[in-house]
Amino acid sequence: MTERKSLQYYLNLIYPFKVYPDPEGGYVANIEELPGCVTQAETPEELFIAINNARRGWIEVAYEDGQTIPEPKKD
DSSP states (O other): OOOOOOHHHHHTOOOOOEEEEOTTSSEEEEOTTSTTOEEEESSHHHHHHHHHHHHHHHHHHHHHTTOOOOOOOOO
């Protein structure tokens, strides 16, 4: 059995995210490797903070629940 990597390992990974304009104003971002990791903000600066907070929360919950955490795709 493989030993599980630490929470800090996963939190330090860099995940690319996609940004889309929100039809109602502002922006939406998502991380494809982390299903459901989506957020919205009014400005690009706020969006960057929001997607990083969403990523961190997604990883922490998945780790605590013992779920598999996908690593970023290597292109």
